[in-house]
Amino acid sequence: MSQDLLATFTEVLTEEFGIEADQVTPDATFEALGLDSLDVVELTLVLEEKTGVKLEDEELEDVRTVQDAMNKVQEKQA
Amino acid sequence: MTDVVITGLGIISPGARGLDDAWAGALAGRTAAAVDERLVEMGTPVTLACRVPAFDPDAELGRGSARRLDRFTHLAAIAAREAIAHAGLASEEDEQLAGADPDRTGVLFGSGIGGAETWASEYPNYLEKGPKRVSPMFVPKMLSNTAAGTVAIRSGARGPNMTVNTACAAGASAIHLGRDLIRGGAADVVIAGGVEAGVTGLAVSAFAQMGALTKNPDPATASRPFDVDRDGFVIGEGAAVVILESAEHAAARGATAYATVAGAGASADAHHATAPPEDGGGAVLAIRAAVEEAGVGLDEVDHLNAHGTSTPLNDAAEARALRAVFGDHTDGIAVASTKGVTGHTLGAAGAIEAVFAVQAIREGRIPPTANLVNQDPEIALDVVSGSPREQDVAAVLSTSMGFGGQNAALLLTRP
Numbered sequence: 001m002s003q004d005l006l007a008t009f010t011e012v013l014t015e016e017f018g019i020e021a022d023q024v025t026p027d028a029t030f031e032a033l034g035l036d037s038l039d040v041v042e043l044t045l046v047l048e049e050k051t052g053v054k055l056e057d058e059e060l061e062d063v064r065t066v067q068d069a070m071n072k073v074q075e076k077q078a
Numbered sequence: 079m080t081d082v083v084i085t086g087l088g089i090i091s092p093g094a095r096g097l098d099d100a101w102a103g104a105l106a107g108r109t110a111a112a113v114d115e116r117l118v119e120m121g122t123p124v125t126l127a128c129r130v131p132a133f134d135p136d137a138e139l140g141r142g143s144a145r146r147l148d149r150f151t152h153l154a155a156i157a158a159r160e161a162i163a164h165a166g167l168a169s170e171e172d173e174q175l176a177g178a179d180p181d182r183t184g185v186l187f188g189s190g191i192g193g194a195e196t197w198a199s200e201y202p203n204y205l206e207k208g209p210k211r212v213s214p215m216f217v218p219k220m221l222s223n224t225a226a227g228t229v230a231i232r233s234g235a236r237g238p239n240m241t242v243n244t245a246c247a248a249g250a251s252a253i254h255l256g257r258d259l260i261r262g263g264a265a266d267v268v269i270a271g272g273v274e275a276g277v278t279g280l281a282v283s284a285f286a287q288m289g290a291l292t293k294n295p296d297p298a299t300a301s302r303p304f305d306v307d308r309d310g311f312v313i314g315e316g317a318a319v320v321i322l323e324s325a326e327h328a329a330a331r332g333a334t335a336y337a338t339v340a341g342a343g344a345s346a347d348a349h350h351a352t353a354p355p356e357d358g359g360g361a362v363l364a365i366r367a368a369v370e371e372a373g374v375g376l377d378e379v380d381h382l383n384a385h386g387t388s389t390p391l392n393d394a395a396e397a398r399a400l401r402a403v404f405g406d407h408t409d410g411i412a413v414a415s416t417k418g419v420t421g422h423t424l425g426a427a428g429a430i431e432a433v434f435a436v437q438a439i440r441e442g443r444i445p446p447t448a449n450l451v452n453q454d455p456e457i458a459l460d461v462v463s464g465s466p467r468e469q470d471v472a473a474v475l476s477t478s479m480g481f482g483g484q485n486a487a488l489l490l491t492r493p
Contacts, residue, residue: 018141034142041214042145053208 005051005070012046026067033066043069053077082257083335083493085328086165086321087433088157092314094127096160100430101437104416105466108446111297111312111421115370121281123286124288124293126300127277128314128421147228148193148213153317153426154231156227158185158269162233165321166333167267173232178323178332184237184265185226186256188248188272190425190480191281192222198278209466219258219321225273237265242387244344244479246385249318250428250488254342256322266327271319272429277308282313282431288352290389302421302449303386303391303415304461311387314421318429320436336491337436340374340473343367347483353391354479358399363483365477368487374473376407379489381444381474383431386415387422392479397457399477412469414462418448428478432488435474441472441493 010024019033030040040060047069048054053076055069063069087097093110094100103110119347123174135143143152163170167177175183196219218224219476223241230239238259244251249272256270285291292310294300301312329336345363349355369379385396393415401408416434423430438444445464449465471492478486 017145018136038214038218039142039146045213048211076486 004076005073008050009066009070012043012050024066026070027065029065036064047073049078080261081325082260082322082339083328083334084320084337084339084436085197085335086161086167087336087436088159088161089163089430089433090096090130090131090153090156090317091316091318091430092423095131097164099432101434104419104434104445106358107419107441107446109298109301109419109448111300111315113297114277117279117282121403122279122282124129124282126292126295126297126312127282128312128423129277130316142474146219148196148219148224148275150189150193150273151225152271153230153275153315154187154257154271155228156373157273157317158229158233158273160445161321162269163318167197167321168233171439174234178267179236181236182266183254184259185229185235185239186242186252186259186268186270187226188223188242188252188428189225190243190245190248191276192272193220193224194276194278194281196220198280221399227271233269235269238428244484244486245482246422246424247478247484247486248425249430249473250418250432250478250486251344252478253320253339253432254344254486256257256258257339260322260324260465266324268322269319270322271317272426273317274424274426275315276424277313277315285313292388299449301388302451303384303388303418303447303457304453304457306452306454307452308388308390308393310389311417312421314423316420316423316426316430318426318433320429320432333400337439338493339488340491341368341370341414341489343371343487345485348487349483352481354395354483356398358395358402361396361399361477361479362402363488364485364487365399365475368475368489369403371492372473372489374489374491376404376409379404379411379473379475380469380471381433381438382411382413383474383476384413384415385477385479386417386447388417393454394456396477397459400459409460411460412467413459414445414461415447416445418450428476428486429477431478432490435476435490438471438474439490443468445469
C-alpha cells in the first residue's frame with residue numbers, strides 16, 4: 001500500500017512538478033524539493049484526482065515531508 | 079532634462095526569436111501568419127494567428143516555469159533576459175544585474191490582457207470541478223503585473239516596478255513611463271517592454287465577433303496594412319524589451335547608446351470604446367506632443383513605424399492624423415507597418431515596433447510593409463513596400479493606438 005502511494009507521489013511530483021524521480025523519497029521535505037506552500041496546495045488537488053482523498057489546508061500545517069503527506073492520505077483512506 | 083537612451087534590446091516575436099532573427103524577418107517581409115491548429119480544434123471563426131516559435135518554458139526558464147507562470151510571463155522573461163544581456167548589465171546565464179545598482183533599476187511593462195491562457199484554462203475547472211479545485215496558482219499566474227514582477231525576481235531589480243495598460247498602446251506607454259521614471263530621478267535604469275499572449279479561443283472569438291480580425295484565410299496576404307483590400311488584423315503574440323538608461327549612467331559604464339527616447343506623447347480620443355475618430359482625433363495630440371518634446375522639426379522625421387494594424391478604420395485614421403501634424407512634410411516620411419510581418423501583438427506591439435525603430439536608426443534600413451500590393455488611394459503616405467529602403471534614419475516616430483481610444487507616440491533619435 002505504502003509502496004503504491006509512494007509510486008503515486010513520485011508520478012505526480014515528476015510529471016506535474018518536474019521533479020527528478022530519484023529525489024522523491026519518503027524523507028524528502030517539500031522545501032528541499034523546491035515546493036512552496038502554494039505548490040503543496042496544488043499538489044493536494046492533483047492527489048485528490050489520483051487517490052480520491054483531499055487534504056485540507058489545516059491538515060497541511062504539520063506536513064513537511066513526503067512521508068508526512070503519505071501518512072495523512074493513508075489516515076483518510078482508512 | 080535628463081537624456082534617456084536605449085542601451086539594450088530583446089525580442090521574441092511572431093515567427094522569430096531574438097533580435098537578429100526578428101529584424102531579419104522584418105527586413106525580409108517574412109509574414110508570420112499561419113493557420114493555428116489549436117484555434118482550428120476550438121472551432122473559432124478565425125483560425126489565423128501570428129505565433130512565436132515554439133519553446134519549452136521549463137527548459138528555458140527553469141523547472142516549474144510552465145506550471146507556475148502564464149505564457150505572457152514566459153515571453154516577457156525571455157525578452158527581458160536578452161535585453162539585459164544585450165545592454166551588458168548581466169549575462170544570459172546569470173541574469174542577476176551586475177552593471178547597475180539593482181535598487182536603482184526599475185521595471186515597467188505594458189500588457190493589454192495579462193494571463194489570458196490562465197483565465198481560459200482555470201475558469202472551466204472552477205465551473206466543472208468546483209471552487210475547491212481552483213488552482214492556488216491562478217492569481218499569481220493571471221495578474222497582469224506578474225511579468226514585471228517576474229523580471230524583477232529573475233534580475234534582482236528592486237527599483238520601481240509597475241505595469242501599464244493602454245491596450246494595444248501598452249508597450250509604447252511602458253517605454254514612455256519608464257523614461258519618465260528616470261527623468262524624475264526614481265531610477266537610473268528601467269527594463270521596459272510590452273508583452274501579450276492572448277491567442278486564446280475566447281479572445282480570438284471575441285475579436286472576430288467585433289469584426290476586428292481579417293476574414294482573409296490566406297496567411298500570405300491576411301495582414302496587409304495600408305492595402306486597399308485590408309479587412310482586419312491577424313492576432314499575434316510576443317514580447318519586446320528595451321533597456322532605458324540615463325545617458326550619464328550609460329556613458330559612465332561605457333555602454334553603447336543605440337537611440338535616445340527624445341520625445342513621448344500620450345492622449346485619449348474621448349470618442350468611442352473601439353473606433354478611432356475619422357480625423358485621427360487624439361492620435362494627433364500624442365504625435366504632436368512627442369515631436370515637440372523631442373524638439374525636432376517637422377521636416378526632420380525620417381521614418382514612421384506606424385501602428386498600421388491592417389484594419390480599414392485604423393490605417394485611414396492614422397494617415398489623417400499624420401497629415402494633420404506634419405502637413406506637407408508628411409510626404410517626406412518613409413512609413414512602414416511591421417504588422418504585415420508580426421500581425422497585431424496587442425500590448426506587445428508598441429515595444430516590438432520600438433525595437434524595429436531603433437534598428438532602423440542603427441542600420442539605416444527601413445523594413446517594408448509586408449503584403450502591401452495595392453496601396454489604398456485614401457492613404458496618401460510614402461509607404462515602404464516590397465523590399466527594405468536604405469536610408470539614413472536620424473529621427474523615427476512610432477505610433478500606437480489602443481482600444482479605449484488611448485494613444486501613444488515615441489520619437490526616437492540617433493544619440
